[in-house]
Amino acid sequence: MQTDLRHLAEQLLRDGTVMAPDLNGIDLDGLVHELYVYHAELVVQKSELEAAQAEAERSRNEYAQLFHYAPASILFLDRRGVIREANQTAARALGADAGAVRGKPFTAFLAGGDHAAFHRHLRSVLGAGHRREFPARCVRPGGGGFPAEVVLEWWPMSAPGEPRAAAAVRDVSDRAAAEVARRAAAEAERRAWEQTRATLDALPAQIALLDPAGAVVAVNAAWRRAAAARPAAGDIGAPYLDVRAGIWAGTRAADERHVADGLGAVLAGTAAEFVFEYLYGTHDGPRWCRLVVTPVRADRVTGAAVTHTDVTERKAAEQALRFRERAITSADQGFVICDFLAPDRPLIYVSPGFERITGWAAADVTGRNCRFLQGRDTDRAAVDRLRAAQAAGEACAIELLNYRRDGTAFWNGLSVSPVRDETGRVTHYVGVLSDVTARRLLDEQSRQGQKMEAIGRLASGVAHDFNNLLTVINGYTEILLAELPPGGRAHQLLREVWSAGERSAGLTRQLLSFSHKQVLRPQDLDLNAAVAGAESLLRRLIGEDIQLVTLPGADAGAAHADAGQLQQVLMNLSINARDAMPTGGQLTIRTGAFDLGADHPRARLGAPPGRYATLSVSDTGCGMSVEVKGHLFEPFFTTKGVGKGTGLGLATVFGVVQSSGGWVQVESEPGAGTTVCVYLPQVAAPAPPPEPPPSTRPPRGAETILLVEDEDGVRALSRCILTACGYTVLEACDGAEALRLARAQGPSIQLVLTDVVMPGPSGREVAEEIRGRHPATKVLFVSGYTDDAVVTRGVFQDQMHFLHKPFSPDALALKVREVLDAP
Structure with a gap:
C-alpha cells in the first residue's frame, strides 16, 4: 500500500494528473504525506544536481584554463588533420591566436617536407591507436619557424564516428642548439686532440x-x-x-x-x-x-x-760548467762580473779567488761598485783609462794600487773585457784580478839590477884605474915607511898618506862590490858564526843608545859567500838602521831558513827552488814611504843629509847578494820601522878554518919572473918590490911583448906575473900560451877587477892564483913566494 501511494505521488508530481479510478480506495492523507515526502526529495535532488552542475562547470573552466595555458603546445586534430582545438600555448608557438588556428590543417604549420610523414603517422594513430613521435619543422604564418618534436596520440574522448588525435608540439630549439654546441665541442675537441697530437709529434x-x-x-x-x-x-x-x-x-x-x-x-x-x-x-x-x-x-x-x-x-754542458766553476774557484786570480746596464754598475759575481786576494766576502760586495778597492795612492789616471775603455766598450788591462779589506795595499793586475748581447750591446764586464805585488817588486828589483849593471860598468872602470893608482901610492908609501925611522915627522906624514890610501882602497872595494867586478873568494860560511864574529864591530858602529839583539836560528846553516862581503852587508844594513833611529831604539839581527817552492814568484823569475839561508836586519826607526822604497837600491840615492851618506850602502848590499845567487826583500811602513831580509842559497856546514901562519918577514928568492903590466906605475912598483926580494924581473907592457919575451927566454921563466885585462892578448891568453909551451911555468894573476874566465861567478879554478889590487909590497912578496913554492 505504501508503495502504491509512493508511485501515485511520483506520478502526480511528474505528470500533474491522475485518473479518478486510480484514487478509488486511496488513503488521501497517506497520499498527501507521500507527496510531501517525494517533493522534499525532489527539492534535495534538484539542489544536489545544481551543485553537481556548478562543480562540473567549474571543472570545465579549470580544464579550459589548464588546457589553454598549459606550458605544452596541445592541439586536437580530426581524421583529416584539421585542427579542431588548440590551446593558447600552441597558438602562440604557431604564431596566431587560438581562433585563427582552429579549422586549419595542421600541415599549414609544417614545412612542406614534413607533410607526408605527418599524414602517415596520423593514420597510424587513428587507425590502430598507436602513439607516434617524429621530428618536424614548424613554420609560422608571418615567417620564421622552429625545430619541433611532434607527439600524436589517439584521443579516447572522441565522439562516436569522429575519432580525434591529440597532438603535442615541443619546441626543441634549445635542444638543437645544445646538440649543435655538442657537435661543435666534439669537433673542437677532435681538432684540439689532433693539434695536441701534432704538437706532441713535433x-x-x-x-x-x-x-x-x-x-x-x-x-x-x-x-x-x-x-x-x-x-x-x-x-x-x-x-x-x-x-x-x-x-x-x-x-x-x-x-x-x-x-x-x-x-x-x-x-x-x-x-x-x-x-x-x-x-x-x-x-x-x-x-x-x-x-x-x-x-x-x-x-x-x-x-x-x-x-x-x-x-x-x-x-756534458753541466759537467763542463762545473769544471769551469772548479777551475775558477781553484784559480789564484779573482774573477768578477759587473752589470754594465744597472745604475752604478754593481758587481753581480765575485769568485773565491777575489775573496782570497782582497779579504772581502762575496756577500759583502755583491751589489756594490768595485771602487771600494781604491784608496789614497790609487793612480787616478789609470782609473780614468779604465773608465774610458769601458765607456768605449773596449777591453783594458792595467795595474792599479788597490787596498784589501784590512787596509793593506796590493798591486792589482786587472784585465777587463766586455760581454755583449745578440745586438752587440755591452751588457756586462768580466774582470780578472791578479795580485802582482811580488812580481812588481821583482820587476823593480830587476830594473834596479839593470841600472846597477850599467852604472857598475862605469864604476868598475873608475875603480880599476883608481886601484892602479892606489897600488902605486900605497906601495911606495909602505916602502918609504919601512926605510924611515918610526916617530919622525916624515914617518908620521907618510903614515897619514898610507891611511888615506887604505881608506880609498876600501871605497874602491865598495864600488867593485856594487858593480860585481870585485874578485871574490867565496866560501861556505856559518851564518850564525859570521853574525857573532861581527857583533862587537857592529856594537861600536851603532852606538850605546841602540840595543843590539841577535837571534840566531838553529836552521840557518851555512851560505856560500865572500866573508868580507858578508861583513860589508851586515855593516851597511846596520848603519842604515842606526841612521833611522836617531833617538835610539832596537836593532835585531835574525838568521833562519826558507824553502823556495817552484811556484813561488821568485822561482818564476829564475831563482832556483830549494832551501835558502836568511839574514834579516830589523829596526824600530822611522820606516820608509812607498816612494822611498821605489828608489831604495838605486846607486847614490840617499835620504841622508849632504856629507852623511854616499848612496852606495844598499846598492852594495843588493850587488853582493845578487852576485852570491840570492835576493833582498824589504818591508817597511812610515813610523813602523824597517826589515831587510837577505836570502842566500844554503849549503852544508863549513869545515873549521885553518890556523893562520906565523907572521914572518917578506920571503926572498932568485927565480926569474916575467912581469906583464900595462900600467907603467904599477909595473915599476912591482919590479922594485920583486928585485928588492932578489928576483930577476923581465918586464912587458902588454901581452904581445910578453909573448915575445917568453919565446926568447923559454923555460928560464919560472913565474908569469900578469895583469888580467890589457890591450891585445889578455893575461889569461898569455898564460895559456906560455903554459902550453912550458907547463912547469907558474902563473899569478893580478887585477883590480876581472870579467875574465879566470873567475866565473866568483869561483876560482883550483890551479890558478890571484892577487887583488891594490896590494902591499909584503902581500906581493908573500903571494909570489907562495905560488913558486906550490907543487
Missing part, C-alpha cells in the same frame, strides 16, 4: 700516455722513432714498464726499480710528479735520459703522461 721528447693501470694508450712520433726496431703499435695496450725493456735497454736494474716505484706512486696519487735522470746503453755508447711522470687528473688520477728526454748534451 716534440723531440718521447711521450706516452698511460691509463690508470700503467698501460700505454697513446705515443708520439719521437716514441715511434725510438721504437723503430719494432712496430710502435704493439706498445699500445702494453704495460709501460714492459715497453721500457724493449726500447731503453741497458738501464741498471736498480734504476728500473726506482722508475717502477716512482710510476706506481704517481698512479696511486701519492706523488705529484716523478723525475729521474739515468744512464742507458745505446750502440753509440751510454746516453743520459730524463724521465718525467706527471698524473692526468679529473676528480681522481685517470692516468699519467710519461716524457723521455735525451739530456746527454745538457749533462
